[in-house]
Amino acid sequence: MRTSIAAALFRHLILATGAVLMVLPFVLMVSISLKTEGEIYHPQFSLLPTSPDGIENYVAAFAMQPLWRYLLNGVLVCVGIFLAQALFALPCAYALAKLRWPGRNLTMAFVLLGLLIPPQVPAVPVYIMLWKFGLLDSYAALILPSAISVFGIFLMRQFFRTVPDDLISAARMDGLSEVAIVWRIMLPTAIPGLIAFGILSVVGHWNDFFWPLIAIQTPELATPALGVMFFVTAEAGTNFGRLMAAATVVNAPLVIAFLIAQRWFIDGLTMSSMK
Amino acid sequence: MAEISIANISKSFAGTIILEGVSLDVANGEFLTLVGPSGCGKSTLLRIIAGLEHQDSGTIAIAGSSVDMKAPKARDLSMVFQSYALYPYMTVEENISLPLTMRRMGTLQRLPLLGGLLPGAGAIRREIAVEARQVAESLGIAHLLSRRPGQLSGGQRQRVALARAMVRQPQAFLMDEPLSNLDAKMRVKARAEISEMHRRLQATFIYVTHDQIEAMTMSDRVAVMMHGRLLQVDPPQRIYDEPKTLEVARFIGTPEINVLPGTVRHDGAIEVFDKIWPVVVDAGRHAPVSVAVRPEVWEVAQQPGEGSLLTGTVRHIELLGSETLLHVSFAGSAASVVARVEPTVATRYRLGSPIHLAVDPARILVFTENGKRAATLTRSVPSQVRNLHG
Numbered sequence: 031m032r033t034s035i036a037a038a039l040f041r042h043l044i045l046a047t048g049a050v051l052m053v054l055p056f057v058l059m060v061s062i063s064l065k066t067e068g069e070i071y072h073p074q075f076s077l078l079p080t081s082p083d084g085i086e087n088y089v090a091a092f093a094m095q096p097l098w099r100y101l102l103n104g105v106l107v108c109v110g111i112f113l114a115q116a117l118f119a120l121p122c123a124y125a126l127a128k129l130r131w132p133g134r135n136l137t138m139a140f141v142l143l144g145l146l147i148p149p150q151v152p153a154v155p156v157y158i159m160l161w162k163f164g165l166l167d168s169y170a171a172l173i174l175p176s177a178i179s180v181f182g183i184f185l186m187r188q189f190f191r192t193v194p195d196d197l198i199s200a201a202r203m204d205g206l207s208e209v210a211i212v213w214r215i216m217l218p219t220a221i222p223g224l225i226a227f228g229i230l231s232v233v234g235h236w237n238d239f240f241w242p243l244i245a246i247q248t249p250e251l252a253t254p255a256l257g258v259m260f261f262v263t264a265e266a267g268t269n270f271g272r273l274m275a276a277a278t279v280v281n282a283p284l285v286i287a288f289l290i291a292q293r294w295f296i297d298g299l300t301m302s303s304m305k
Numbered sequence: 306m307a308e309i310s311i312a313n314i315s316k317s318f319a320g321t322i323i324l325e326g327v328s329l330d331v332a333n334g335e336f337l338t339l340v341g342p343s344g345c346g347k348s349t350l351l352r353i354i355a356g357l358e359h360q361d362s363g364t365i366a367i368a369g370s371s372v373d374m375k376a377p378k379a380r381d382l383s384m385v386f387q388s389y390a391l392y393p394y395m396t397v398e399e400n401i402s403l404p405l406t407m408r409r410m411g412t413l414q415r416l417p418l419l420g421g422l423l424p425g426a427g428a429i430r431r432e433i434a435v436e437a438r439q440v441a442e443s444l445g446i447a448h449l450l451s452r453r454p455g456q457l458s459g460g461q462r463q464r465v466a467l468a469r470a471m472v473r474q475p476q477a478f479l480m481d482e483p484l485s486n487l488d489a490k491m492r493v494k495a496r497a498e499i500s501e502m503h504r505r506l507q508a509t510f511i512y513v514t515h516d517q518i519e520a521m522t523m524s525d526r527v528a529v530m531m532h533g534r535l536l537q538v539d540p541p542q543r544i545y546d547e548p549k550t551l552e553v554a555r556f557i558g559t560p561e562i563n564v565l566p567g568t569v570r571h572d573g574a575i576e577v578f579d580k581i582w583p584v585v586v587d588a589g590r591h592a593p594v595s596v597a598v599r600p601e602v603w604e605v606a607q608q609p610g611e612g613s614l615l616t617g618t619v620r621h622i623e624l625l626g627s628e629t630l631l632h633v634s635f636a637g638s639a640a641s642v643v644a645r646v647e648p649t650v651a652t653r654y655r656l657g658s659p660i661h662l663a664v665d666p667a668r669i670l671v672f673t674e675n676g677k678r679a680a681t682l683t684r685s686v687p688s689q690v691r692n693l694h695g
Contacts, residue, residue, distance in 0.1 A: 199357050200390035204469070205378035205407035218394035 056281070063087055063274035070270055087275035091261070094272065097279055099250060100257030104280075107172045107253055108232045114177035115231055116224060123186030124212045128198055138187075144180030150240065157244060171245040172253065176235060185227050189220040225294040233284055254280040307368035307476040307509060308333045309354065314363035316349055323349045325533045327363070331477075336503050336510040337538075340520035341530035342556070347513045350530070351479050354511065356380050367476055378407070383470035387482040389462045391454035397465050398450040402437040404473045409433065440472045460491045467502065477509035484519060496522055517557050521545070529553045545599075551672040554597050560630060563603075563642035567596040567671070574684065575671060578638065580614055583666040586679040594679065597670040600630065600645035604663040607653060612663035615642070619658045622651065633660055 061077050062070055064084040069076075091097060125131070126138055156175045160166050165174070193216060201215045217224070235253075242256040249260065258280055261273040288295070309331040316324040323346045331337045339347040352358040354365055356377035365372050372380045383404075391400050406415060413419070414426040441447040444464045454462055463483060470478055483499070484492045500523050503510050514520055520527045521541045528538040529552075537549045548554035554562045567577040569592050573585040577596050588594060609616065620641065621632035629651035634641040644662065654660060666683035673679050 194388055194390065196386040196388045196390035197392065199352070199355075199377075200384065200386060200469075201392075202357060202377045203355060203382065203384045204404040206403075210407070215392060218392075 059274050059277055059281075062270055063278045065271055067269070067271060084271065087269075087271040088279070090269075091272045091275040091279065095257060095260050095276070096250070097257065097276060100252050100254045101280070101283070103169075103251060103257075104236050104254040104283075106169060108235050110169070110173040111176045111235050112228050112231050114173060115179040115182045115227075118178045119182035119186050119227075120217060120220075120224075121209075121212050122183045123190050124208075124216050126183065127187045127190035128193070128195070128216075129208075141180050141183050141187075145184060149175075153241070153244065160245065166245060167247045167251065169251065172242060172251070175241065175245075179227075179231065182227050182231070185223055186220055189223040190216055193219050222294050222297040225291055226297070229288060229291055229295050232287070236280075236284055308335075309477055309509060309511065310364075310366045310369075311350070311354065312364045312366070314350065314353060314360045314365070316346075316353065316358065316360050323533050324353075324360070327530075327533070327535050329528060329535060329538060331509055331511060333509055334507050336500075336512065336523060336525045338512045338514060338520040338524040338527050339530055340514055340517055340527055340556075343515055345530045346533040347515075347530045348481055351384075351481055351511060351513045355382055355384050355479050381476045382479055383473065383475040383477075384479040384481065385466045385470050385483040387485055389454075389466040389483075389486070391462060391465055391469070393454055395453070396450065397441070397446065397452050397454070397457070398434070398437055400454065400465055401440060401450075401468045401472050402433045404469060405433045405436060406430075408473060437468075437472060440468045444468050444471075459487055460495065463487060463491075463495060467499075471502070471506070475508075477511065478506075480510065480512045482514055483512075485514070485516070492519075499523060517559070521557070527557075529556060531556070546668075547678075548670065549678050551595055551597065551676040551678075554670060554672070558599060560600050560643045560645070562597045562599055562670075565596045565598075565640055565642070567594045568592070569594055575669075578615065578635065582614055582664075582669065583612070583684055584669050584671060584681045585684045586671050586681050588671070588673050588679045593674055595672040595676075597672060598642070598664055599668065600643045602664055602668045603642070603644040603646075604665070605631065605644055605646055605650065605654075606661045606663065607659070609661045610663060613661040614664060615662040617642075617660055617662070619654045619656055619660050622654065622656065624648070624651075631660065633662065 057077070061079070064079045064087070066079075066081065066083045066086065069079055069081070069084065122141075126134060126141070157166070160171050160174070165171050197215060198211060201211045206214060237255050238253070239255040239259070242253045243259075246252055246256065249257075252260070258273065258276045261276050262268050311327060311329040311331075314324055314327045315322075327346075327350060329337075339350060341347050349358060353360050356372065356375060356379075360373075367380060367382070392403070395403070409429050409432075410420070410426065414423050414429070420426050438447060438450065441450055444467060446461060446464045446468060449457060449461060449465070454465065457465065463486070466483065480499075484495050487495055496519060499512075503523075512519075512523065521544075524541055526538055527541050527544050529536045529544065531552055537544060537553050539547070544553065544557055548557065551564070555564070565577050567575045567582070569586055569588050569590055570576050570581070571590055573587065573590070575582045575584050575586060575594065575596060582596065586594065604612075606613065615633075615635065617633040617635040619631050620634045623630040623632070626648070628645050629648050631644045631646060631651060631654060632641060633644060642662070644660075669681060671679045671681050
């Protein structure tokens with residue numbers, strides 16, 4: 031028994047170290063966001079602020095930059111991207127998983143190839159395309175390049191493959207069109223997967239800094255991640271308290287959303303919820 | 306209600322021939338069973354009739370008009386699947402009413418919220434709900450309407466699948482092994498229920514099964530399929546009594562029909578184990594033939610009698626309650642036969658008992674080397690001939 035307690039201690043120690051390393055930046059972010067400038071630069075470090083004046087940072091953050099606007103942009107862009115991704119991924123996944131047509135395997139190979147290409151690689155051609163269409167510096171510039179997700183197609187295809195063929199045959203006999211089959215029969219079976227994919231997609235695009243930075247010039251169109259950076263370049267030098275307050279505000283919706291949806295998220299990625 | 310005519314259907318998948326020139330006419334209101342071992346192409350044929358697969362050649366006609374270019378939903382057939390294929394995220398009521406919803410309501414009327422506001426949508430929905438409930442009541446599942454398929458037992462799911470097929474009163478019902486996921490007891494009950502449903506609806510049924518008991522008990526006619534071909538299409542009793550080929554004879558009937566090797570003598574008489582049997586065939590002289598006898602046709606005796614044809618030893622006794630199966634083997638031969646006898650008769654035999662078998666000559670089936678049935682005439686065997694070989 032002694033050795034097993036030692037083993038358990040060891041295990042927990044390793045896990046705890048990992049957990050602390052992961053959480054520490056966030057703890058520091060919240061901690062700094064609640065401190066006044068004096069406290070931040072105080073030689074004596076303390077995790078908790080000594081005075082409640084640090085709350086000023088939040089008031090100032092909202093006053094200095096249109097933070098609400100950034101959050102709203104973030105919601106619009108992320109929801110837009112996710113809806114577009116679902117709109118394309120579900121029919122594609124159905125065709126790849128359940129229909130027989132020449133070139134299906136080749137198409138699937140391209141989808142897998144697409145998984146290997148980082149978004150930075152096609153950034154320049156996409157930028158030029160958007161410029162030619164006159165779409166730069168708009169919501170479209172933020173949404174369109176991400177409207178098709180090969181990962182989404184791949185994940186949904188894996189889900190759809192587990193749906194019995196008889197179910198689709200029955201739906202065809204009952205008079206459903208192929209489009210109706212996708213939305214009425216296939217989609218409900220893949221809800222956990224879609225939610226998991228949605229979380230990955232929303233987190234990815236909410237936090238995306240690279241693409242908004244090159245596609246957007248107008249500050250009013252900035253997404254949350256880009257908006258936070260405006261605090262860095264503010265004329266009066268970097269105010270860490272306000273920067274961290276803005277970062278906290280920007281991160282909060284994601285954390286809350288994840289806490290609400292985490293059961294589906296885990297179900298969706300392990301696919302254990304089927305049946 | 307309609308007749309279905311299947312003409313010369315062929316189908317192959319990736320070079321493997323699944324169906325080879327299958328032709329079959331199913332009469333209006335008929336219960337036709339397609340029976341055969343797994344992989345014989347019977348399910349593929351059913352799916353081609355349904356429009357879920359496309360034939361390479363041949364024509365399907367329903368009620369006299371070709372449906373080859375029609376999508377499944379335009380053929381107006383209902384299908385019941387082996388897995389039932391109920392929509393898991395819909396309630397029983399939604400499952401049953403979906404076929405009606407898809408047929409009677411326009412795309413806009415079906416929309417979840419907006420659709421309810423359109424004129425007429427509410428009235429159609431109420432009408433559909435009434436019909437779904439009627440069908441559910443006729444199958445005794447009205448109390449399950451608000452459940453989901455996952456909460457139902459196998460038998461209940463099977464009824465929901467039947468209800469979904471019945472609700473829109475199709476031209477014909479197609480059933481793909483609907484009972485094979487039920488336990489033995491439920492299956493017997495469900496067999497009677499489906500027969501009853503057929504009598505009540507007077508509809509055309511095409512029923513696919515690998516279970517010959519289902520085929521025998523439920524059908525007006527049985528179509529035996531093997532290797533993508535139809536071997537015989539006849540009423541059940543005729544299939545049993547007069548199989549056209551040895552394969553059909555072997556496939557239909559449990560225990561399996563007894564087959565003994567024989568030869569045709571110069572005068573057309575059949576000789577089995579050096580004994581002349583009381584039948585004459587018109588097959589080639591000196592050709593090997595298969596002589597087949599159903600287990601219940603044997604007349605068993607402890608002493609050799611007038612018509613004794615085989616003498617063997619009881620090797621195994623199977624008690625089934627209503628009857629007993631005696632397995633008989635013969636000295637100097639690997640062949641063995643099964644005789645089905647009354648339990649009272651069986652008590653006279655022990656393992657190792659000698660047993661003498663006789664047969665009503667009219668019920669001996671003879672098949673030529675290529676498996677085709679040979680026409681037989683019974684003949685009285687002159688006693689001196691019998692003595693010669695006795």
